[in-house]
Amino acid sequence: MALSACGSSGTSDSVITLNSAACGGTWELSGPGWHTFQLRNANTVAAEVDLVDPGTGGIYAEVNDLGPGTTAPMSLDVGSGSYAFRCLFDEQDPLTGPTVTVAGHAAGAAAVVPITYNDLIGPAKEDEAYVEQGLETLAGQVATLKGDVLRGDLAAARRDWLTAHLTYERLGSAYNAFGNFDDEIDERADALGLSNPRWTGFYRIEYGLWHGQGARELRPYAVLLASDVAALLRSWPQTQISLVDLGRRAHEILENALEYQLTGHDDYGSNTTIDTTLANIAGTRELLTVLRPLLAPRYPGLPAVYADLGRLQSLLEPVLGAAIPALPARTRQAIDASCDQAVEDLAPIASITEPRNT
């Protein structure tokens, strides 16, 4: 057990001074165990400071955004290995200080080889292509929905609304990954109110289709949705996917589902929030697929993530079409617990895939 081993470890609290001439200067480690370094930025510009293994470039610990003249702590469990501070001052070449080696076979924090912007370009391109293909499919599906509404065939519209909405939800848009388009296409009524004509998009149409509103009333919203999706598709090739967001979305998509779908909040009448959550799982899986080459060697929790998603999926599939409040309490608890565990296990992916300068 780890308890006895770590209860007696040594501690140290040493000041490391960083400037444009020296990243840490001469420093030493008293041995393995818990260490806290007070990092003082004596330069005139902000810095990122990493404690690295100079042999592999792996990072043990980092402090970002260390302002000039400020001090911040860096704590870690030091094991046997090589350690050096690396300073990345704004507008300057990286500077690596002297290496300190801890001998022996003591276990400590692992150095993880960081992911660079370059590493993320391939996955980002794959994700862009996935979204583009999805948007093309979606454009056809919202055109069908528009046709249904214009024809006055609301039964067909209800069916085709779901098809199109799930396609959108599979794209893994979370927290404005699609910028303002997400507001037009998938906005909730929360801020505007159910009767506000400025409330548009999938949920507005869902509300009308499942609350007895007629084709005439829904026509402008169906037309607008089709044109908004078309505009998103047209603008997509020029859209720059944020490389930082790629890994963050791994948990954000299901954080959104937990907040809005599994609470029933986003059920505007169709009882399809479970379908939506399944579509969100598909969107999450797509991100994991493109990130997998980077994650597999770095994240031992990755198999658990897949197990979590599988467990959640297997709990949701039997209750498709149920309104969340109508689910038996035990069923709902099991679903919530699975989703909670999934986002917990997905969360480290954001930190691990955060692009770092090396």
Place this chain on the structure above:
Amino acid sequence: MTDRRAFLRGLAAGAVGGLGGVAASAAAGYRLRSPRAGPAAGENAAIADGALPSVPFHGRVQAGILPAPARATAVASFDVTADTVSDLRDLFQTVTDRARFLTTGGTPPAVGINGPPSDSGILGPTVVPDGLTVTFGVGASLFDDRYGLAPMKPAGLTAMRPFPNDDLDPVQCDGDLILQLSAGTADAVVHALRDITRHTRGGMQINWRIDGFSSPPRPAGTVPRNLMGFMDGISNPPATESDGLLWVRSPSWAAGGSYLVVRLIRMFVEFWDRVDITEQEQMIGRRRASGYPLDADGIYATPDYAADPMGDAIPLDAHMRLANPRTPQTAGSRILRRAWNYDRGTDEAGNLDQGLIFTCYQRNIQLQFEAVQTRLINEPLTDYISPFGGGYFLALPGVRTASDWYGRALLS
């Protein structure tokens, strides 16, 4: 190793991570505070500054049962969502590991670039125990067909029975598990709740919960008051009677445990405040200001019911007199009362939602709590209170050593 602890894989991985594999323990990487007593140099002095000392976690019985109510508490009922009995075992081991760390205090592991911080940070970079106690128990529903525990169920552990004046809301009753966290301050309690739920995401879900507080004795040297203004829990059995009244002996896996009854009791405080002081004191049986029994001078004075057979001094239906008539026949029904006040917003009519988190410990719910509560049916106080939630549980035996865990004898 990698299949164990399904509910904490992510955290363990995030915390220890790296290329070498996952440390499959909820204790991994957490530096426990040195076990030596009292503040020492450096780090330990900082920990003790403004905070209560650590309450030793290991023992024959759980450490949170006997002490007087701490200032802040949270009571949470959970339902287990673990898939198998092996996952259930992992869940109990995880709760044990977290409780051991949280009650001891120490430093959460640094995660480097492998994940979000391992701790919520609510208590700062070093987790202070602040007198935290964790009391963990099981409810009757855990012994259904899910985990094969039905043959182990103690006969006396049932769902909470409604009494005639109760208004029980099923959503706020019972549960597979009960967890009570008590500490010197509310932030230590909230921190512990956040930590334990984070490490058990897939394994259990909160069923209902309520936060409470215990007031300082006013005036000093007396007994904390409830929100009716009366001192609450003056008369409790002395520690010397714990073996006879509190600790369960059978079934053997439960030895050293104690049955815990939780009753969430709304008080209609606006109504109460409109009641004449004489009527208030007759309903309780004590002076509001001093806490003295109506027939004696002194908080801890024993009321002499034999000398007052008609209830001239203390009415025959006073709460105190019905609850504990102090006769040889009723001595065995005494319970260890531990009550906290709650205060949580308003009801639909704009009245304050305030009341009591009544808890009590005993060897036998039917012969003790239910016997007491049966005597209290239709007491005059019922007009001013409404029990709406809670449950019957068995607080598990204590965790004895660093390798022991909650419920080991039940689940091994």
